[in-house]
Amino acid sequence: MQRETGFCVECRDVTSYTLQKKLVKKMIRGEELTFEITCAICDRCGEFMSVPGIIDLNVREVDEQYRKLKDLVTIEDIYTLMKLYNIGKAPLSIVLGFGEITITRYLLGQVPSKEYSDVIRNALFSPEYMEQKMLENKDKIAMSAFKKSMTKVNELKNIFTVSNKMIGVISYIFERMDEVTPLMLQKLLYYIQGFSFALNDREMFIENCEAWVHGPVYKDVYNIF
Ligand SMILES: [Zn+2]
Known part of the structure; x- marks a missing residue:
């Protein structure tokens, strides 16, 4: 292992150093907490050294551990939310009932309150919740932004109507096949379910198909694709 070097103020010299974990106590929002940094x-001398990047690393470590401890969303969670609903930071902020620049501040590193963090998390895990928020604040954002996100809300709502087992089977089919038309997908699902009954004497997924003109159709799956 190559040893990193830096300037040690005690030794007044460039020396090699070893990274170690250390517990520190910090006051955050009026509460004394312990973090591992x-x-x-x-x-050479065993004293602490200030090496480039270590302060940034410590800030990140404390931030991560604090969010975990308080069960708060991360910056990545917020980016995921924006991507998921195809919405910018300002409209998202307004839709969630925050001030216009609140999400921007969170993206820059400000730690959200538990209350606001829970709102973000709910939106992340429930398209119904997001839809409710969007309808509440519909008039406060641009119509185009509203429509764009609403499309995503509906897509996600559809996906959640399908069982996890079904999602697993569909992912497997998409993984194995180069091109799958909606009709082919329906036929494959029908055969998979049939083989499961024939070979294992049980269903593969709980969904039931309907008899449509062009063959058996799993309606919720059909709605998604
Ligand atoms: Zn030293």
């Missing part, structure tokens, strides 16, 4: 120890 990384520090650089001079291999």
Whole structure:
């Protein structure tokens, strides 16, 4: 392993150092909490060294551990939410009932309150919740932004009407086949279910198909694709 070096103020020299974990206490929002951070120890004198990047690393470590401890959403969660509903930070902020720049501040690193964090998490896990929020604040955002996100809400609502087992089977089919038309997908699902009954004497997924003119159709799956 190659040893990193830095300037040790105690030794007044460039020395190699070892990274170690250390517990520190910090006051955050009026509460004393313990965090595990990384520090650089001079291999020659054993004193702490300030090496490039270590402060940024410590800030990230404390932030991550604090969010975990308080069960708060992360910056990545917010980016996922924006992607999921195809919505920008300002409209998202308004839709969720926050101030216009609240989400922007969270993306820059400000830690949300538990209350706001839960709103973000609910939106992330429930398209119905997001839809409700969107309808509540419909008039406060541009119509185009509203429509764009509403399309995503409806797509996601459809996906959640299908069982996990069905989603698993569909993913498997998409993985194995280069091109799948909606009709082919329906036929495959029908055969898979049939084989499951024939070979294993049980269903593969709980969905039932309907008899349509062009063959058996799993309606919820059909609605998604
Ligand atoms: Zn030293």
